[in-house]
Amino acid sequence: MRLELDDVAVEIAGARLVEDIHVTVEQGAFVGLVGPNGSGKSTLLRCAYRALKPAAGTVRLGGDDLHAMKPRSAARVLAALPQETTAEFDFTVAEVVAMGRLPHRERTAAGDRDICARALARTGVGHLADRGFLALSGGEKQRVLLARALAQEPQVLVLDEPTNHLDIAHQLDVLSLVRDSGPTVLAALHDLNLAAAHCDVLYVIAAGRIVASGPPHDVLDPGLLAEVFGVRAHPVRHPETGAVQLLFDLLPSGPGASTGPASSPAPSPDPTVRTPCAS
Numbered sequence: 001m002r003l004e005l006d007d008v009a010v011e012i013a014g015a016r017l018v019e020d021i022h023v024t025v026e027q028g029a030f031v032g033l034v035g036p037n038g039s040g041k042s043t044l045l046r047c048a049y050r051a052l053k054p055a056a057g058t059v060r061l062g063g064d065d066l067h068a069m070k071p072r073s074a075a076r077v078l079a080a081l082p083q084e085t086t087a088e089f090d091f092t093v094a095e096v097v098a099m100g101r102l103p104h105r106e107r108t109a110a111g112d113r114d115i116c117a118r119a120l121a122r123t124g125v126g127h128l129a130d131r132g133f134l135a136l137s138g139g140e141k142q143r144v145l146l147a148r149a150l151a152q153e154p155q156v157l158v159l160d161e162p163t164n165h166l167d168i169a170h171q172l173d174v175l176s177l178v179r180d181s182g183p184t185v186l187a188a189l190h191d192l193n194l195a196a197a198h199c200d201v202l203y204v205i206a207a208g209r210i211v212a213s214g215p216p217h218d219v220l221d222p223g224l225l226a227e228v229f230g231v232r233a234h235p236v237r238h239p240e241t242g243a244v245q246l247l248f249d250l251l252p253s254g255p256g257a258s259t260g261p262a263s264s265p266a267p268s269p270d271p272t273v274r275t276p277c278a279s
C-alpha cells in the first residue's frame with residue numbers, strides 16, 4: 001500500500017514545525033528520512049501515523065485521506081513505532097505485543113496468539129514474554145514495541161528511529177527483518193550508513209523542509225552532508241562487498257546550521273530536491 005504526504009505542513013502552538021512536505025512511499029518500498037536533531041523528522045512521522053493532524057496538505061494511505069479514516073480502519077493497515085512511548089501500567093511483554101491485535105478483533109484468539117508468538121520470536125524477545133515491560137532495558141523495549149507493530153500485520157509501517165538503543169547486531173537484524181517482513185516502510189534513521197544500506201529512497205529534511213530526495217548514494221553526497229549536517233564525509237569501499245560506506249569528521253563550522261523548525265532558514269544556497277523521487 002502506498003503512503004503519500006502531499007504538501008503537508010504541521011503546526012504546534014502556532015509554530016510551523018514542518019512545511020512543503022511532499023513524500024511518496026511506493027508500495028513495498030523502504031524509504032528513509034534523515035536530518036539533523038530538531039529538523040522535523042518526528043513531527044513529519046507523527047503526522048504520517050495519525051498522531052498529529054496536518055495544518056495543511058493531505059496524508060494519503062492507499063489513496064484515502066488518513067486523517068479522515070476511522071482510527072481502527074487506519075490501525076488495520078498502518079502501524080507505528082514511535083520514538084518515545086509512555087506506559088503508565090506495567091503490562092507484561094506478551095500483553096504489550098497482544099495490543100497489536102486489537103484493531104483485528106474479528107480474528108480468532110488462537111490465530112492472534114500464533115501471530116503474537118511469531119512477532120515475539122522474529123524480534124528475539126520471546127524469552128521476555130512474561131516480564132514486565134517497564135523493567136526492560138531500552139533495547140529490549142524497542143524490540144518489544146517492534147514486535148507489537150509487526151503483530152498488527154500492517155501494510156504500512158512508520159518507524160521513528162527503530163535502531164535507537166540497539167546494539168550493532170540488533171540494528172542490522174531489525175532493519176533486515178523489517179525489510180523482509182514486506183510492508184511499505186517510512187523510517188527516520190540517524191545512522192546514514194545504515195540508511196544507505198537499507199533504503200530504496202532517502203529524503204533529507206532540514207529546518208522543517210525536505211531539501212533532497214532520491215536513491216541513497218545520489219542524495220548522500222559530501223556537499224549536502226556538509227551543508228545539512230556540518231560534517232565532512234569520506235566515501236570508502238567495503239573491502240569484500242564493494243559497498244560504499246561514509247566516514248565522517250566534524251567540519252570546523254560544527255553541526256547543523258539548519259536544525260530549527262520550519263520558521264528557521266533552510267540550508268543555503270538552494271534547498272533543491274536533487275533527484276525527484278519516483279511517484
Ligand SMILES: Nc1ncnc2c1ncn2[C@@H]1O[C@H](COP(=O)(O)OP(=O)(O)OP(=O)(O)O)[C@@H](O)[C@H]1O
Pocket residue numbers: 012013017035036037038039040041042043044259260261
Ligand atoms: N510539542 C511541541 N511544541 C513545541 N515545539 C515542538 C514540539 N514538538 C517538537 N517541537 C519542535 O519542533 C522541531 C522539530 O522537532 P522534531 O522532534 O520533529 O525533530 P527531529 O528531527 O525528530 O529531532 P531528533 O533528531 O532530535 O529526534 C524542534 O525544534 C522541536 O523542538
